[in-house]
Amino acid sequence: MPKLFTAAAAVFLVTATAALAATAPTIVISGQEHWNLGTGMMKGTQVAVLAGNPMKAGLYIVRVKIPAGTVFGSHYHNETEDVSVVSGTLWVGLGDKVNKSAMRPLTAGSFVEVPAKLHHYAMTKTATVIDITGIGPETMMAVKP
Numbered sequence: 001m002p003k004l005f006t007a008a009a010a011v012f013l014v015t016a017t018a019a020l021a022a023t024a025p026t027i028v029i030s031g032q033e034h035w036n037l038g039t040g041m042m043k044g045t046q047v048a049v050l051a052g053n054p055m056k057a058g059l060y061i062v063r064v065k066i067p068a069g070t071v072f073g074s075h076y077h078n079e080t081e082d083v084s085v086v087s088g089t090l091w092v093g094l095g096d097k098v099n100k101s102a103m104r105p106l107t108a109g110s111f112v113e114v115p116a117k118l119h120h121y122a123m124t125k126t127a128t129v130i131d132i133t134g135i136g137p138e139t140m141m142a143v144k145p
Contacts (some may be wrong), residue, residue, distance in 0.1 A: 026051050033063055041140050044070055050131070054138035061133045066090070071123040073098060074143040079134050081114045088128030094120050096143050119143050 028050050038045035045066050052060035063086070074096050083090070085106050092112065093103040098121045106112060114120055132138075 035065070038064070041072060041075060041142060052136065054134070054136045056136050058136055059133070060136045060138060061131060062138075064130050064132060066124045066128045066130065068124055068126045068128075071098065072121055074119050074121045076117050076119050076141055076143065077114065077134070078116055078139040078141070079136070080116050082133040083112050083114065084131045084133075085110045086129040086131055088124060088126050090128050090130055091123045091125065092120060093122075094118065097121075097145070098123070 028048075033048035033050070035046040035048050037043075038047050042064070045064050047065075048063045050061040050063055052058055054060040054062055066088075083106075085108050087108050089108070090106045090110075091100075091103040092106060093099055095102070096119050100123070103121075103123065
């Protein structure tokens with residue numbers, strides 16, 4: 001009987017610990033993000049995953065540091081992309097070719113939801129930080145000229 005009780009207690013502890021871990025909040029303190037160098041069309045940026053995994057199915061949130069003078073050519077995503085500007089200004093436009101005169105500034109605190117497959121482009125004039133939320137896997141496809 002004692003062995004059965006010990007085994008049951010061990011199973012309970014493992015299950016309880018897993019349940020607590022699954023319900024614990026994810027906390028990311030500003031300035032303590034884990035930054036990685038952006039790749040592909042995000043080359044030149046720094047990216048920190050705040051929640052989820054953008055390479056897998058499911059909700060993800062990433063923070064992106066974009067240097068001044070960065071231009072993201074016309075592209076689209078296979079999923080809806082929600083973008084919040086944390087600091088700086090993100091300039092955005094719609095279409096197959098970058099048209100700087102048609103771009104709109106999104107200042108800190110601004111939000112935009114970009115529908116899946118919508119051709120768009122963006123740039124920065126000053127260092128800018130954005131948060132991107134989506135349902136993965138995340139894609140970024142260049143529009144062919």
